[in-house]
Amino acid sequence: MPSQSHGHVFLVVALCLVALFLLLRIQHNEDSHSAFPFSKQYSRTSRGLSNAIGNDTLGFQKIFVINAPWRTDRKDSISIAASYSGLSLDWVDGVAAENILEKAYPPGNHRTISDGNKGSWRAHMNALRAIIQQNLTTGLILEDDADWDFRLRSQLEDFSVGARMLPNLITQAELHSRSKKPPQLMDDQRLSQFELAKRSSLAISSPSSRNIPKAEPYGRDWNILWLGHCGAELSPLSPNAPNRIAIMNDKTVPEPQYLKPMPLASLDKISSVYPPHTRIIHRTNSTLCSIAYAVTQTGARRLLYEFGIREFNKGYDFALSDYCNGLTRGATQETMPLCITVQPPIFSHHFPERMKSDITGHTAGFVPAVETRYVRWSVRMNLERLVKGEDGVEEQWPDTKMET
DSSP states (O other): OOHHHHHHHHHHHHHHHHHHHHHHHHHHHHHHHHSSSHHHTTOOOOTOOOOOOGSTTTTEEEEEEEETTTTTHHHHHHHHHHHHHTOOOOOEEOOOOOOOGGGGSSSSOGGGGGGHHHHHHHHHHHHHHHHTTTOSSEEEETTTTEEEEEHHHHHHHHHHHHHHHHHHHHHHHHHHHHHHHHOOOOGGGOOHHHHHHHTEEEEEEESSSOOOSSSSSSSOOOOOEEEEEOOOOOOOOTTOOEEEEEEEEEESSOOGGOOOSSSSSSSHHHHHSSSSTEEEEOOOOOOOOEEEEEEEHHHHHHHHIIIIIOOOOOOOOHHHHHTTTOSSSSOTTTOOOOOOEEOOOEEEEOOOOOOOOOOOOOTTOOOOEEEETOOOOOOOGHHHHHTTOOOOOOSSSOOOOOOO
């Protein structure tokens, strides 16, 4: 029979083991919370992020961020934002135009392009080259002033459904347009723009329960996913065979009066032809600003050849828009890439205090304002609350309350 002293020893050892277990459990929970706090606190998904979009690269193989080494302010800001969103970033250095040798430029009128645009072009080429050299199946490229909603992953879950559905939808619409003539409508029977937009769109609800692949959640039947921009035209109407995806009742979309890229700019077309809180996924059409876009390995190779070797004669985002629209030299319907975009964009420019671009000046409609257009629960606009540990999210574009 063990002595009383041995019993005390066993009791002390048992208590120590319990205390150690509790300490390790608390530490594990704290580490998990610090790695993915927003996905635990703010995501509206009910599917537990069990698909690839829940990983630290949003379902792409890598996320690359273009940052000029002299813009440490931007690198600091996006690094903090990414840490609160559970994102892992790979860096691509921005380039100063004076460091590009004259003989390194492709054919084209590069001398007429501003130094800022030259440096931006080369940095994007370097990002594409990294995707090719690392043999990545997909890569997401961000500019360092990009911002996003706390509910980014659930937004991308909805977008991924459209990205997988749209290529076939576009093919069917194109076949239909070649085989049948559109109906001739009398003047008094002419459809409204709202009705034409409705008939051109396949509507899906958000949020809803869907099966999202654990690998390649966006599919790969595309060349470019243009996820962040500062303006885009809707794809041409196709009322007899839908060529757009409409995500209805998306609470992350601001009300129509807020849907514009700059405070004094005109409202985007979607604000008048679709119901409030609708997000549209469609083939790109005159899209501007390369804030965020994803490429496949094939897409990266084609872009690097097109603008790194073949021709460079305008700002990269304008060139990318022409490329997606089939307007580059020698482009045909058969060689036209499939570029998919979304309105409102999922990523948008963040305008902080003392905002100054290294590429171009401000466009028409800009007034000094600390904001991120299109993003309701902005991560960057809430950075101070996050680092102070404050609860809740401060919304930028709240719904208008109806007077009673």
